[in-house]
Amino acid sequence: MPLNIVLATSVLGLLLAFWRMRLRSKTSSYRTLPLPPGPKPLPLIGNTFHVPKSTEHPWRTYAKWAQTHGDVVHIQVLRKHLIVIHSLDGVHDLFDRRSSIYSDREITETIKLTGWDWNLGMMNYGQEWRAHRRLFYQYMNEQIVHTYDAHVRNGTRHLLKLLHRDPKAYVRHLRYAIAEVVLSMTYGIKVESGDDSYVKMLEAAMESAEDALLPGSFWVDFMPVLKYVPSWVPGAGWQKKFAAWREETNAVRNVPWDNVVDDGPVPSIASQMLDQLSHLDTDARTRMVQTVQKVCAVVYAGAADTISSTLQTFILAMVLYPEAQGLAQAELSNVVGHRRLPDFSDLSALPYTGALLKECMRWQPVGPLGVPHRCTADNEYRGWLIPKGAVVFQNIWSILHDPETFPDPEKFDPGRYLQDGVPNPDVPDPAAVVFGAGRRVCPGRHFANTVLLLSVTRILHAFDITPVLNTDGSPINPKVEMTSGFVTHPVPFACDIKARGSWAEALIVG
């Protein structure tokens, strides 16, 4: 071997060894740092008994801890480190600025046992996730989502009819209408009127997401060996629950896919994705078809529950805050008039109505703890060690209820985003928080905004939303009570939804 190659190889080897030594010493130096503060752990079991139950609004408990310990709170359960971030700066510092090591997910036993591991939102950061996310983005980016406007118009128009016909069942109608929009654009499926089998299927699957996907919901997340305990063992009834949930999550992936229709004037997302594969050989095509199937199911699973839950919160806010409702309706009457329904072209002229939607997202965020990120390398943050493998949450609820940024945070007040009738740039937009951050930021956010804005403006234009009345004529104001879990929505409440006048009735049925 020529001498210069030997020399070059040796120098390279030395550099490599030096770099690895530095890396090792750096890693070990991080290990001497303290962990971020948090409730005092007990020997061996750490904070095992501190972990708030997923059924008890854990974001409120974490927020209380943050008042004592600061915006970065750490707990340890057996060998697992959980870190909860309570400030937007903290979220940006870690999820955005250090995204190369904060973009993984913790694939808990619960995720595998409930069968959600086909969902790109639950995948490890790597090639498979990248391929799914790229495909998803191609059909959900900011520009492309407007090609689905016709589906959104039809769905929201139908929603008004359903609400008019049977206002008491508003929750069912919201879920049905969103399912209708998403299934038609994704699979070309026209849901028969009154057929809520798709809605029920997703509801059943989402029950597992709501009950089980926050780490700590089930002990098996911290002690994986428990997954081998047979279901007949006393206390292991959760195994049967998981088996049933697995069937439901698989149904979300398979049932709409088996019913893809390809006869509409605009091809569905599924058929466009499949067309893209025509040049591939059989093996590559088979593999990619599976990816397409999963990505389509993620559109449905990601959209349906989050959007309909936000709309339920909107209805609750309108019942409780009639002055906000009145201001938005006055704006709509001014801009749109009484001869037509609002459309996408009106949205930029409706600052108060836009602010009202922002406030719905802030007041009761649909995913109060977001989706946890997993950190893939030891690193130092503000003098603390964030250990490799730590599960890092952003407490979205707490960030959006910080009284310094949002005074009187429990109050629903769209006016807080406006100054002299135009958006106030000094008030943060909750949309920059509720959809998460970094490389895993919600890729469905543009579509969610589109559907939410048109739904909210059309419902407000057409209806008055009021409390139901007691026998003595006094209003029964519902309590602000949210379900607890991965995704939340208001606990069911009664309200009245009535057309705003004969002009509105004509628009609804027309």
Ligand code: HEM
């Ligand atoms: C109000 C509506 C919605 C809210 C509040 C919301 C919120 C979120 C949040 C907080 C995350 C986690 C981000 C992170 O890891 O930091 C997320 C991820 C995700 N969302 Fe949404 N979302 C909404 C609507 C949608 C819609 C309509 C879709 C589908 C069309 C969707 C699809 C997804 C997917 C696929 C992920 C996983 C991304 C990944 O892990 O790479 N979401 N969403």
